[in-house]
Amino acid sequence: MMKIDGGVTSPKGYEASGVYAGIKKSKKDMALVYTKTPAKVAGTFTLNIVKASPVRWSMDIVKNSDVAHAVILNSGVANACTGTVGDQNNEAMAAAIAKELEVDVKEVLTCSTGVIGKQLPMEAILQGVKLLPKELSNTIESGTIAAESIMTTDTYSKQCAVECVIDGKVVTIGGMAKGSGMIHPNMGTMLGVVTTDVSISKELLQEALKKDVEDTFNMVSVDGDTSTNDTLILLANGLAGNSEITKKDENYEIFCKALKEVTTDLAKKMAGDGEGATKLFEVKVLHAEDKKQAVTLSKSIVTSSLVKTAVYGNDANWGRILCAMGYAGVNFNPDTVDLYIESKAGSLKLVENGMATDYSEEVATKILSEEAVTAIADIKMGGETATAWGCDLTYDYVKINADYRS
Amino acid sequence: MMKIDGGVTSPKGYEASGVYAGIKKSKKDMALVYTKTPAKVAGTFTLNIVKASPVRWSMDIVKNSDVAHAVILNSGVANACTGTVGDQNNEAMAAAIAKELEVDVKEVLTCSTGVIGKQLPMEAILQGVKLLPKELSNTIESGTIAAESIMTTDTYSKQCAVECVIDGKVVTIGGMAKGSGMIHPNMGTMLGVVTTDVSISKELLQEALKKDVEDTFNMVSVDGDTSTNDTLILLANGLAGNSEITKKDENYEIFCKALKEVTTDLAKKMAGDGEGATKLFEVKVLHAEDKKQAVTLSKSIVTSSLVKTAVYGNDANWGRILCAMGYAGVNFNPDTVDLYIESKAGSLKLVENGMATDYSEEVATKILSEEAVTAIADIKMGGETATAWGCDLTYDYVKINADYRS
CATH class of the missing domain: 3.10.20.340 (ArgJ beta chain, C-terminal domain)
Structure with missing residues (x-):
């Protein structure tokens, strides 16, 4: 196992992009992570009773969809405490990008972060949806731009990638995260997307993630406030070519260890870049x-x-x-x-x-x-x-x- | 029931004093509250597992002594995490003031607040013990000086007094408190001494106090840190002359209501004067x-x-x-x-x-x-x-x- 330069675009088959859509005053505010090959998806979400619209949407996909193709993320507006209008806006965002990518709406996960109680500015969102697919690329740079586009009060973007060998094949795991305020245990309070090309069953993917966050993101606290929007998504498209991991064998252990390397790195970066932190x-x-x-x-x-x-x-x-x-x-x-x-x-x-x-x-x-x-x-x-x-x-x-x- | 000017010296038979003993650089740092007439005593204490020497000492007195005559308090050093030397120093302080006041050492409660992990500077403490009895007086001013002497980062002293009529007699309750940092629920985190001249059984005095803090000091939080030293002591010397309250009758209710008036006032003052607070x-x-x-x-x-x-x-x-x-x-x-x-x-x-x-x-x-x-x-x-x-x-x-x- 070794760390490599990169992030969400490091594993085979993943592309990413980030754009300025006009939600924030001037900084990039929307990002997209995409895999043409359908990916199994796992997720962990905030335990806050007040859950943002994108949280409820993505929880449903993790639970009920067989595969996913994309995660669309925005910063600036959290789309929390926004009622049925918030739900409709969230679904409209997912539907619009699904149409652009020619995938099913239920194969697009959504994440939002920013001010609570404001509705998504749909004009800006829909403009971002048009721009994002055009910028998609599998370069490290695209992963970095995506990581930058989900920052709020973060002072630097957070990404990490690791390679390991499973079943004779090189498996790569890459991730990005944001999180600076409202950071506290119970689902590490943040947005995070981790991609991997490992081949694994959906059940074990979810179990690996659930176990992983207990020692990583859930051990981070910046200010004791558990957000309404915390989301960590893990996509696995199987392109590494290993024979599918279907039981808790040695290969599963190798994958879990590599995953922990990525999530621990991101968790520590989140903690060290807590709002106003000097160390x-x-x-x-x-x-x-x-x-x-x-x-x-x-x-x-x-x-x-x-x-x-x-x-x-x-x-x-x-x-x-x-x-x-x-x-x-x-x-x-x-x-x-x-x-x-x-x-x-x-x-x-x-x-x-x-x-x-x-x-x-x-x-x-x-x-x-x-x-x-x-x-x-x-x-x-x-x-x-x-x-x-x-x-x-x-x-x-x-x-x-x-x-x-x- | 009505609020009156004053504090711990307002009820009949109580005297107080405050002096500069040399624990702090220049500010007053020791206080004494004394009643010649023996008082029944109730107390509530920090739930922190790490309990300062004076907390353990005073808990024992509340539990096992029939009456008390005095509370000696110091600011500057908390005498917490100080081992058996800390216990010995605490007892030496209590013994020295007991000797001056000609009472039993087990009739003197102790309270300390300040830095954790430092031993009490016994030379200064014993100097304070010599000075305090000489300054004792029953004036409002003496109560104010005592309240000032227990301040740490507090910006103003906190006291309050209330009069009510029980059984045809005027009963007075007066209190002082400090508390600015390490202020959080589970025994309102602070030092507080409340005096009263009511006549009441020891059991009901303790029950009244225990019930009272649930709605008052335990509802205060400045920073979520529950201190090692939190102590609230309630002395009742019976000089008001009412027939002793021995059951939960109307008189008990009047007393509880008046007590709540004093403790709510002190609790709100503590909250509003939290460290660095503007409101x-x-x-x-x-x-x-x-x-x-x-x-x-x-x-x-x-x-x-x-x-x-x-x-x-x-x-x-x-x-x-x-x-x-x-x-x-x-x-x-x-x-x-x-x-x-x-x-x-x-x-x-x-x-x-x-x-x-x-x-x-x-x-x-x-x-x-x-x-x-x-x-x-x-x-x-x-x-x-x-x-x-x-x-x-x-x-x-x-x-x-x-x-x-x-």
Whole structure:
């Protein structure tokens, strides 16, 4: 398995495009991912009770359609809380692009991100629908443009591609994602499209994705807000030529591992590019009794506003970490906890058995000043581990969100 | 029942003082509340697994001591995560002031607030212990000085007093509180001392307090962090002269109502003075199926970083409110929700049955620009209501917390 340059257009048979349709003031705002060869499709979606129209549409396709050919995405307007008009607009967008691509409307998934409560500007959308197919291409560059076109407050586009060998054939997995605010566990809160040319049964594709997000996108939190629009779609068109994966054998494991490589990369990029963030903040909980305990503790630390502001200030205020563990709602013994911080600049034990070590504040600040920092809590109870990703809480987060709509 | 000027010294028989002991750089940092007449004592404490030494000490007194005479409080150092040395220091502080006051050490409650993980500076503490008794007085001013001495990042001191008539006697309840960061439900996260001269059984005093905080301090959230030190103590010395309240009769109800007046006032002051806050943000959920649903939804809205930044920006971004309700984890129908905002500047319906009304953004901004704003969500399911209090999320919250320790 190895990482390669690229994204959604890296696997065989996928094309992508991105255009400016006029939804936003000036930036690219629509994207298309297309496979002429029909692809099996899996998806995970927001658990928010308030689900946007495109979420409900795409959930239905994942559940009921045998194959899919395309994903159309827009940024700028979320098409959430828009009633039956919102549903109609979403279907009109899908129908229009289906017509252009000469596929069935129920083979086109939709994703929207942006302001909640506004209707899709259909004139702009339909203009985008006309432009997108003309720009389709299988180059890496087209994948990059598509990834750029779904950005909202993201500061850079997020994509990743990985190659592995299954059944003697090179299988490629590529993905793109956006996500900067409203980022919080329960379906990693974001839009993401992952493409692959692997041949696999629909059931196993869905199972692989569902299992995968538990350790990847669902472990990301920027601000604790679970969006109305979170969608992750996985397309598999089978063009790699491996014999179809139909059971959980070695080939399935290889595919899952490669998928995790792509989704972990995208998840970390999402966390590090959280709204206003200056750094990626990784939290590991070691030696938990069970997975749930490890996940709960790591998420509680990574979402604490007080921990996040301390990380921003390069301040080794470890008391806030222990405090965040203490109110997480799971049991542990604070008097046996060890805490470490780690980055490119080194590693430092801050707490041993619940009390401060004689560490140097200067060294701690140096470690925390890096662009990616890790906090490690060893709770010495069992053999389970979890890793969560987030970012620091900064002035710019407030600035971006105090007046997002204007 | 009526509000009067004053605080912990307002009820008969209570004295208070506050001094600079040298824990902080220059501000007053120790306070004492004292009643010569022994008082029955009730308390509620943080549910954080990581409990500070003074929390464990005071919990034991509430549980096992028949009466109490004093509460000694310090700001600057939390005495949390400090091991057995922390316990010894806490007890030494209690023993020293008990000696000065000529009471039993197990009749002195302790409260600390400040940095986690640092030991109490015992030289300063013992100096404070010498000074505090000399300054004791029953004036309103002494209560104010005590309230000032427990402030950390609070911008003003918080106190309140109420008079009611029980059994033909004037009963007074007075309170003080601090709390600015690490403020979140599960024991309103704060230090608070409420005094009263009512005569009541210990059991009913505890029950009244426990019930009270559910609707008052536990409905406050500044930043979602539940502190290691949260403590609310209620002392009742019986000097009002009413016949002792020993059952849940009319007199008990009058007392509970007056207590709620004091604690609601303090809770709202805590919320409005959250770290960096520019305004009090109140959230009401109407017509819930049951209390739990109303509480969960109102807390989810009041704690959402995205809602809080929008409130700071005077931006009627109602989609974030619906979104925060949607991920709260309780069921409701988003398509029947009505949303209103309200302040001194007026009232406005933003959403009817899950969709935007044709409201004026200009009017919305005007309403949100006031110092106290309310969001109301009517979910049209039943007869229950809940009110939660918080504040906006601002640049100054980040500033205060990015480098709290230096």
